Amino acid sequence: MNVVRLGAIARKELLQVWRDPRSLMIALLLPVVQMLMLGYGVSLDIKHVPLCTLDREGSQQSLALLKAFESTQYFDVVKILANDRELTAAIDGGTCRIAIVIPPDFSQRLNDSGTSSIQAIVDATDDNTASVAAGYAQAVVASFSQQVQLYASSVQGRPAVITPIAIQSRVWFNEDLESKNFIIPGLAAMILALVGAQLTSLTVSREWERGTMELLISTPVTPMEVMLGKLLPYFGIGLIDAGICIALAVFWFQVPFRGAFLTLFATTALFLVVVLGIGYLISVSIRSQLGASQIALLLTMLPTTLLSGYAFPIDQMPAPIQALTYLVHARYYVTILKGVFLKGLDLVQLAAPILALMLYAAVIAFFAARAFKKTLD
Amino acid sequence: MSETAPIIARGLTKRFNSFVAVDHVSFEVKRGEILGFIGPNGAGKSTIIRILCGLLRPSEGQVFVTGVDVALKPEAARQKIGYMSQKFSLYGDLTVMENLHFFGGIYRVPSAKRAERIRYAIDMAGLTGREDALVSSLAGGWKQRLALGCAILHNPPILFLDEPTSGVDPISRRRFWDLIHDLAKDGVTILVTTHYMDEAEYCDRIVLINQGRIVASGSPTELKHTPLGGALYLVECDGVGRALHVLGGTKGVRDVAAFGDALHVLVEESFGGEAAIRTVLAANNIAVTRLSPIEPGLEDVFVSLVTRGAAAVS
Numbered sequence: 001m002n003v004v005r006l007g008a009i010a011r012k013e014l015l016q017v018w019r020d021p022r023s024l025m026i027a028l029l030l031p032v033v034q035m036l037m038l039g040y041g042v043s044l045d046i047k048h049v050p051l052c053t054l055d056r057e058g059s060q061q062s063l064a065l066l067k068a069f070e071s072t073q074y075f076d077v078v079k080i081l082a083n084d085r086e087l088t089a090a091i092d093g094g095t096c097r098i099a100i101v102i103p104p105d106f107s108q109r110l111n112d113s114g115t116s117s118i119q120a121i122v123d124a125t126d127d128n129t130a131s132v133a134a135g136y137a138q139a140v141v142a143s144f145s146q147q148v149q150l151y152a153s154s155v156q157g158r159p160a161v162i163t164p165i166a167i168q169s170r171v172w173f174n175e176d177l178e179s180k181n182f183i184i185p186g187l188a189a190m191i192l193a194l195v196g197a198q199l200t201s202l203t204v205s206r207e208w209e210r211g212t213m214e215l216l217i218s219t220p221v222t223p224m225e226v227m228l229g230k231l232l233p234y235f236g237i238g239l240i241d242a243g244i245c246i247a248l249a250v251f252w253f254q255v256p257f258r259g260a261f262l263t264l265f266a267t268t269a270l271f272l273v274v275v276l277g278i279g280y281l282i283s284v285s286i287r288s289q290l291g292a293s294q295i296a297l298l299l300t301m302l303p304t305t306l307l308s309g310y311a312f313p314i315d316q317m318p319a320p321i322q323a324l325t326y327l328v329h330a331r332y333y334v335t336i337l338k339g340v341f342l343k344g345l346d347l348v349q350l351a352a353p354i355l356a357l358m359l360y361a362a363v364i365a366f367f368a369a370r371a372f373k374k375t376l377d
Numbered sequence: 378m379s380e381t382a383p384i385i386a387r388g389l390t391k392r393f394n395s396f397v398a399v400d401h402v403s404f405e406v407k408r409g410e411i412l413g414f415i416g417p418n419g420a421g422k423s424t425i426i427r428i429l430c431g432l433l434r435p436s437e438g439q440v441f442v443t444g445v446d447v448a449l450k451p452e453a454a455r456q457k458i459g460y461m462s463q464k465f466s467l468y469g470d471l472t473v474m475e476n477l478h479f480f481g482g483i484y485r486v487p488s489a490k491r492a493e494r495i496r497y498a499i500d501m502a503g504l505t506g507r508e509d510a511l512v513s514s515l516a517g518g519w520k521q522r523l524a525l526g527c528a529i530l531h532n533p534p535i536l537f538l539d540e541p542t543s544g545v546d547p548i549s550r551r552r553f554w555d556l557i558h559d560l561a562k563d564g565v566t567i568l569v570t571t572h573y574m575d576e577a578e579y580c581d582r583i584v585l586i587n588q589g590r591i592v593a594s595g596s597p598t599e600l601k602h603t604p605l606g607g608a609l610y611l612v613e614c615d616g617v618g619r620a621l622h623v624l625g626g627t628k629g630v631r632d633v634a635a636f637g638d639a640l641h642v643l644v645e646e647s648f649g650g651e652a653a654i655r656t657v658l659a660a661n662n663i664a665v666t667r668l669s670p671i672e673p674g675l676e677d678v679f680v681s682l683v684t685r686g687a688a689a690v691s
Contacts, residue, residue, distance in 0.1 A: 008482025012471065019470045215466040218430045219483045220455040374451070376432045 001228075005221050009229025013203065017233060026198050031241045034191050035248045039184055046132045047074055052096040054081040061107040061148075065118070068144045069100060074136040087121070097123045098133045110148070173342040184255050185337040186310025188245035189330045192268075193275050193304045194297075196238050200279025201286075201296035203230045204372065208287040217374040226372055231276050238272040249341070258344030266347065267340070270357050271333040275300075277364035278329070284371040304330040332357045381444075383408050383535055383566040384429065388438035391424050391589075398424045400589040401438070406568055408534075411561050413580030414570040415679070421589040422570035423463055426539045429568070430460050442535060456484070459528030463539040465520055467527060469513030473504050476512055476527060484531035498526030501556060518549025525556060529565075536560065538569040542576065554579045574676040585679050592682045597675065605643055605673055605681045607631050610654060612640040613667035623661050624654070634680045639667075641677055 017023045053066050070077050078096055081087050090096050101119040110116040120137050124130035152158075204226075207213040216226070246264065249255045279296055286292040306312065307321070308330035314322055325331050332353035339345035339353075347354065384406040391399040399421045406412045414422045427433045429440050431451030440447045442454040467476045477495045486494055499505055502522035504515075512520065521541060528536065538557070542550045554576070561567055561581075569580065577583045578597050585592040585600070593600060614620050621640060624633045629648035634641050642654060649656075651668055658665055673681075 002485065004482050004485050008479050011482075012468065012475070012479045015475060016468070016470055210466075210469070211462070211464040212466045212468055214432065214462045214464070215460065216483075218432060218455060218458070218460040218462070219480070220452050220485075221483050222452070374431075375434065376427060377434055 001222065001224055006225045006229045006232075009221070009226060010232040013230050014233040016206075017199070017237070023199060023202065026195055027237045027241065028244075030195055030198075031191050031244050032248070034194075035187060035245050036252075038187050038190075039180070039248070039253050046129055046136075048076045049074060049098060049129065049133045049136070050078045050096040051075040052079045052081050052087070052090045052099040053077060054083075054087050054099060054101045056104040057102055057106045059107040061110060062102045065102065065141070065144050066100065068140050069137075072136070072140060074133075075140075091121060091123050094123070097126075097129060098137060100137065114152070180253055181255050181342060182338070183311050184249045184253050185341040186308065186334040188242065188249060189271070189308060189333040189337055190304045190310055191245055192238060192242055192271065192333075193300045193308075193330045195241055196234065196272060196275035197279035197282070197296040197300045198293060199237065200231065200234050200276050201282045201292040202289050203234070203280065204283035205287055205289045205292040209289050214376065217376075221374075223372040223374060224369060227280060227368060231280060234276050234279075235269075235272055238276065239268065242268045242272070255341060257341055259340030260344075260346060263345070263347055263350070264337075264340050267333065267336045267350070267354060267357070270354065270361060271329070271336075273361045274329045274357060274364055277361065277368045281364065281368050281371055284368075300330075303328045307331065308334045310334045326356075329357065329360050332360070382406060383443050384412075384568060385441040386425070386429070386438065387440075389425065389428065389435055389440060390437035391421075391428060391433060392436045398589050399428070399435075402586075402589070402591055403438075404584060404591070404594065406566050408566050409561050409564045411557060411567045411569065411579070411581045413577055413583040414568065414586055415572070415574065415577050415583050415675075416570075416586035416592075417572060420586045422586060423539050424589075425586075426460075426537045426568065426570060430458060430537055431455060456531070457533055457535055459531070459533040459536045461521075461524050461528050461536075461538045461541050463543070465524060467512050467520070467524055470511065472509050472511055473499070473515075473523060474508040476523065477530065480527040480530050486531050494530050494532075498523075498530055502526045517545045518552070521545050521549065521553060522556070525553070529560065534565060536565055536567045538567065540570055540572070542571065542573065550576070574674070574679070577675050583675075585682060587679075587683050592679070600678055601673060601675055603678045603682070605631075605678065607643045607645045607648075608650060609671055609673050609677055610642045610644065610651065611636075611667065611669055611671045612642050612654065612658075612665065613638065614640075614658060614663050614665045616663055619661070620658060620663050623663070624657065627657050629653070632681055632684050634677070636676070641671070641680075643677070643681060 017027065051069060053069070055062050055066060066077075069075050075098070079090060081090060081099070087099055087101065091099060099121040101121065103118065106116050106118065118141070120134060122130045122134050204213075207216060250257045278299070282296050282299070283292050286295060304310070307314075307325045307328045309325065310330070314325050314331070317325070335353045336350050336357075339350050382405040386405075387403050389399055389402045390397070402421075402425060404412070414425065416422055424433065428435050429442060429447060431447045431454055434448055443457045445454045445457070447454045468479070471479065474495070477498055481491045481495060499508060502519060502525070504519060504523060507515070507519070512523065515523065525538075525541070542553055545553065557567060557569070557579070571577070580597065582594065582596055583600060584594040593603065612620065617635060617638060617640060621633050621635060624630050624640070624642055629645050630642060631645060632641075632643040644650070644654065651670070654668060655665060
């Protein structure tokens with residue numbers, strides 16, 4: 001191994017990335033775009049569900065109930081309906097996901113018998129949103145009922161009904177239960193896996209495609225120098241990308257960062273070794289740039305999106321799929337990132353995923369170092 | 378040590394599955410000699426050079442470069458050679474200077490000497506003032522001379538040039554050969570391939586190669602005087618294609634080959650010379666515009682030897 005030759009390759013590679021608009025875009029623009037797009041797009045919180053109301057009574061009590069729906073951030077009242085026809089049109093046309101219908105005898109029955117009912121019509125084409133919205137509606141009504149009861153008791157001079165046992169939950173690590181805090185650190189892992197493999201997948205195939213490889217392998221340069229020389233610039237770019245993603249997470253999306261910067265740096269460097277190694281292996285195996293980049297996309301995008309646990313919890317997957325996630329490198333880095341961001345874990349507490357990544361890196365390095373042969377055979 | 382010649386090939390054979398690209402080829406190149414491999418595309422010239430550079434492994438036989446067995450110690454051989462591949466293979470998205478610096482680094486040209494060697498390469502290639510131009514923007518002749526410059530940056534004693542002049546204008550070709558001769562004068566051993574017969578004249582010695590086999594070798598003068606076993610005539614006429622067919626089927630005509638718009642016809646001494654050719658063509662209503670005896674060129678020798686070789690095999 002010779003530092004002069006390694007340096008020559010690294011310098012050349014950096015110049016090539018710098019002059020290739022496509023690579024430059026993948027390296028510097030893609031992380032920002034993806035971070036912003038997915039950061040806003042993949043929020044799993046259901047808020048501001050569009051809601052329509054049809055009040056057939058128009059009493060003081062019915063208005064008070066609808067006011068309760070308006071005042072919660074879970075619903076946005078988008079339209080006040082006048083009749084059944086409008087109601088059907090609103091649900092069919094997608095104006096609202098849920099409609100609250102108050103019957104004409106609502107307050108009368110409430111005052112006479114102490115109970116009454118309202119109707120909620122839910123558009124269940126998206127079953128998850130539907131059930132969550134129905135749940136929210138129930139909660140709004142329950143809290144309204146409690147107020148009615150309290151009021152009735154105080155008027156009649158009876159003691160208020162008490163709930164015998166109540167859970168007082170305290171939420172740790174993600175106190176506001178905001179899904180962005182859970183998703184965005186993992187998003188950085190997905191972007192790094194994608195960008196790293198994309199960039200390096202081109203590095204060797206480009207030389208084959210442009211015919212520069214034949215000359216390169218006729219020189220005394222060693223496969224190890226080629227590999228390290230080519231990966232060094234991308235390691236630098238990867239660290240910059242990680243910096244961009246993490247800065248956006250902390251300063252733009254306001255995700256709490258409770259860990260140590262050094263822990264994050266060390267684990268990110270380790271993850272980059274794995275990511276770049278995979279891209280390099282693909283690039284050595286496939287001699288066309290397009291082919292290599294497609295394979296890299298396929299091998300990183302799907303597994304990291306679905307199986308890394310960045311948005312979809314692994315422990316809720318079927319057992320065979322859970323087993324499969326152990327093969328996904330991003331899984332370990334997602335665990336590390338969530339641990340560092342939300343729990344402030346250190347290297348010792350993260351020993352398990354770190355060791356797994358180290359093993360991964362060792363296996364990839366073993367194959368990558370042997371993959372490149374200086375021959376045309 | 379018997380391996381004194383800088384380049385030696387012994388019984389070199391290369392098979393790609395069932396196809397034999399190079400078939401038991403042996404040759405030596407002396408120090409400071411320019412050896413030209415001449416033959417049609419697909420004759421095996423590039424394969425031989427790639428084996429000598431350690432890019433392909435020989436199926437049989439041995440190659441030595443400066444006494445080093447290339448198959449056993451490719452890296453030791455690689456520091457001693459400069460290589461220009463058939464396809465232009467410098468980095469088009471790097472500038473002239475960046476390419477030179479890259480190869481300077483790859484060949485570990487000592488930094489004290491690097492600036493001087495790069496200066497020399499730029500002067501040689503006539504690229505002064507274009508140091509910062511992207512290589513992809515250069516014209517063919519410049520690219521080719523820059524490729525040569527990169528190949529000799531580390532002062533290699535041996536130079537392999539695979540079709541270095543293909544796709545380059547005639548003036549640039551001439552200039553390129555002058556550079557090659559200067560290098561040979563300095564003691565660089567050069568193996569060059571070409572399919573331009575006229576370039577054979579620039580070589581000290583040439584090897585004619587066809588279908589992976591050496592057909593003949595010698596100095597250009599020696600080869601031109603290879604007895605062809607007949608008399609050679611230049612024929613210009615109407616319907617060259619038909620004439621080629623007619624003469625090819627005539628007894629006593631050894632070879633007919635098209636050279637541009639004309640034919641070169643080799644006839645046996647007993648055939649009857651000019652008059653007999655005229656008779657044959659007239660009998661087929663082919664009007665002759667020119668017919669004269671000519672001295673054989675290398676291409677005639679090559680065609681004749683290849684046909685004879687094919688006849689000997691069948």
